[in-house]
Amino acid sequence: MSRTGYHHGDLRAGLLASALELVETSGPEQLSLRAVARAAGVSPNAPYNHYADKAALLEALAEHCFDQLRGELAAAVSAADPGDEITAVATAAVRYALGHPGLYRLAVAHLCSDNPRTRAAEDAMKAVVENSVTAATGRPGSAALTAGVWALAQGLTLLLVDGSLKPPPQQDVDEFVREVVQETLTLGRPD
Numbered sequence: 001m002s003r004t005g006y007h008h009g010d011l012r013a014g015l016l017a018s019a020l021e022l023v024e025t026s027g028p029e030q031l032s033l034r035a036v037a038r039a040a041g042v043s044p045n046a047p048y049n050h051y052a053d054k055a056a057l058l059e060a061l062a063e064h065c066f067d068q069l070r071g072e073l074a075a076a077v078s079a080a081d082p083g084d085e086i087t088a089v090a091t092a093a094v095r096y097a098l099g100h101p102g103l104y105r106l107a108v109a110h111l112c113s114d115n116p117r118t119r120a121a122e123d124a125m126k127a128v129v130e131n132s133v134t135a136a137t138g139r140p141g142s143a144a145l146t147a148g149v150w151a152l153a154q155g156l157t158l159l160l161v162d163g164s165l166k167p168p169p170q171q172d173v174d175e176f177v178r179e180v181v182q183e184t185l186t187l188g189r190p191d
Contacts, residue, residue, distance in 0.1 A: 012050040014040050019061055020103060028106040033057060059118045062110035065103045066121035072096045073128040077135060085132035087181045090153040094177050097157045104161060108154070126150060152184055 018039035022031055033047040033054055040046070051057040076092035077085045097104040113119055129150045133141035156177055159165035167176030 011040075011042065011046060015042075015047050015050060015057075016060060016064065019057055020064070023061060023102040023106055024100065025102075027102050028058070028061075028109070031057070058106060059110065059113060059115045061103060062107040062113065063115075063118045063121040065100070065107035066118070066125045068100075069093065069096050069104075069107075070121070070125040070128055073125065073132070077128060077132045080132075080135075083136055085135040086149050086185065087178050089129055089132040089149065090156060090181045091174050091177045093153045094157045094160055094173060097161050098173065101161045104157070108158065129153070152181060156180060 015036055019031060019036045022035055022039055026035075031054070033051065034044050036057065037044045037047050047057065051060065072092045072095070073089050076088040080088035110118055111122060113122070126146075130141040130146045133146045133149055137145070156165070160173065160177075167173055171179070
């Protein structure tokens with residue numbers, strides 16, 4: 001959405017909002033500082049006051065995604081029934097990614113970034129996953145189980161976002177994710 005004559009005190013936030021919109025409508029591959037400036041209704045050079053280059057803008061978008069996702073995961077863990085925190089994390093991750101597929105793909109491409117801010121946001125998000133393991137098991141989160149839970153959630157998320165995996169017609173996505181996570185964690189054994 002172009003905002004001709006766009007002026008306000010928080011250009012950085014305005015540029016980020018325009019970049020978020022462009023990532024979702026055109027994909028991260030099509031993003032450029034010039035396109036962001038045009039969408040924000042500012043001069044082509046204005047983004048350089050806040051982002052040194054496209055890579056810096058992409059890092060800021062990845063950081064934003066990890067921050068949002070952390071909030072969604074934390075809310076899901078807080079609202080989960082005792083013992084259901086891992087399933088809640090996986091379901092929240094899938095739901096977030098399906099709602100923000102362009103941004104999620106961009107963030108995944110920046111996993112393990114060298115940028116300290118992006119790395120901190122990613123680590124904070126992964127800490128929520130670890131907390132879900134601790135809450136569900138009643139003991140400090142095992143690094144291996146935490147990595148496995150995150151890998152399971154990440155794999156399901158990417159397969160569902162890309163359309164490579166679809167729930168059966170009689171199940172919605174949340175039910176499907178819940179069943180996959182529970183069956184995987186229990187190896188299909190009844191409780």
